[in-house]
Amino acid sequence: MDLLSNDIHSLTAADILAMCADQVAEGATLELKSDLPSNDGKGKDPWHRGGRFSDYARNSLAREIVAFANTFGGALVLGINETKEKPSRAESPNPIPRIHELERSLRQALQDIIDPPLPILESKSIGFDNEGNGVIIFRVPTSRRRPHRVDASRDAFIRRMDESVRISMREIQELTIQNLSETRRIEDTIGNMRAAFGARLHDWLRVNGGRGAGFQLIALPTSPIDLGRVAGRPSLVDMSGEFVGIGENDTQYQLLWPFGAYEGAWTPGLRRISTSRGTHSSDALCEYSLTTQAVCELALFTKLSGFFAGWLTGALSKMLLWINRIRIEAGASGVEFAMAPQVAVIGQEAQLGLYGARNFGSYSDEKIPIGFAEFPIMSIGDKEEFPTHLMQFDEDLWNLVGKDFQRSPIRFQLMNPS
Structure with a gap:
């Protein structure tokens, strides 16, 4: 044992x-x-x-x-x-x-x-x-x-x-220095991946009209994980599971993420696997990647004029479930992950669709400003805390467009938890 x-x-x-x-x-x-x-x-x-x-x-x-x-x-x-x-x-x-x-x-x-x-x-x-x-x-x-x-x-x-x-105090100071060094390593990795995403988004929009938006999620372990071979292991990319949002009067909202990865479509690379949904000429392209060091990325590029809130929280819920799956497969269920969301808007402000909206005419009045919004890095621990992370992201998202989250908070629940 x-x-x-x-x-x-x-x-x-x-x-x-x-x-x-x-x-x-x-x-x-x-x-x-x-x-x-x-x-x-x-x-x-x-x-x-x-x-x-x-x-x-x-x-x-x-x-x-x-x-x-x-x-x-x-x-x-x-x-x-x-x-x-x-x-x-x-x-x-x-x-x-x-x-x-x-x-x-x-x-x-x-x-x-x-x-x-x-x-x-x-x-x-x-x-x-x-x-x-x-x-x-x-x-x-x-x-x-x-x-x-x-x-x-x-x-x-x-x-x-x-x-x-x-x-002793000296040993406490040494631990603090070690912690700062590890934190800097994580922040540098996230910073480099965020910058690379920005360059890819600009390149994609350059041939697709110059206006659009992007969404990125990065997750990486704070302690080393070596997954070994990642190609040909479908269990590593199993993001199954569904969260729902629960609003006023216990109204339930599905967190629909329409750009999920196709099963069996992952391509091997140098110590990594990747897949995509959509094409460079379509309205949206979503890319996924996983390295042997358990670094995950979800990157969406789109010409659409906005996002639905349920899309973005849905994507975050899939990343949380992916992290949980990777930890189980690696035999590292206690390893903390750092997750970094980013929303990008190029050319014109993007609208944000309300929970429960079924078409792009059902937006809120608020708009996501032009630029790259780097959300605070999240510390992903126990699975029981996943609903709390979704609530924090949802609050940050609505604050970004000038809406007071506390007026109509959404809570989140995992359906059929195992």
Whole structure:
């Protein structure tokens, strides 16, 4: 069992029992806890008496999570008896009561006291009986936002061998410098791809009347991913799944993206695959690409006089589902992605169609201004946060055309989530 690369939601009690049978040892990426930590090391946490877990238990677990996020990433398994040798090894399950409730409460409490917030914190509660007793797995990757601190003490921690240790101000500064370097690398990659898109859009419009618009989505992992061979792997480009927008009075709107990639039409290139929909002489051309380093791009070039809002949020939803699929295929479900949207308008302002509009006469009064609008880079973490990303993009989109998003907000929901 690989706690770091397997889909955390697929783990079962059998995996925990196998870990104990194999006597898996604590190390740089694994921490075992037999129970919620107590202040005196002997008594039981109030959780066992039907109360809320203590601040001491929460803060102790937060230190372990922060140490993983600041170093190589890792997993914390709560509810496992350990051997007395060093490093400690998994010995047997020690099921904790009300495990599913504890997972939900602890996960939120941990997020609340870690600063800056973790982009990704995965968790899974695994029941061992019909009475709600079980274990919890928390998992976090190396974080692009490090160094993280535990807000209660303002201390930062890193992982050294099988221990989480407090670090000095100098070490905090070193982590900050590393973080800035990685952030600069991501921003440079996005900047270069945005510039290349702009040049391609100008070239495309030059032979198509000189007026039009474009839309680009870039997504890349913040930690290295090597997909190996990408050609001939249809599962890598599976963007199946549908989100809907829900407006006032629970009115549902389909997020229709009419330029989806055709299955089986991907062409191999140098450590990449690509496909397109439309032609250089049609009203619209949409291109997709994926590299072996898991860098994805969606690029739309169009002569149409505007966009429907449902198109653009629909495209973003497809990119989110694509990211999720790539992480699963790469065995890297905990890796954060950076996503960068861009809307471009050339020659004349472009109109923005309302949700639910069925033709180009159903625009809003607002117009997208001429120029290249580079939306803020998004940090893509847990799948549960995808609706939040769609809401933020939708708000940014309407703000771009001068509309107050809060007057008529749309919320988003994944249909038939797996």
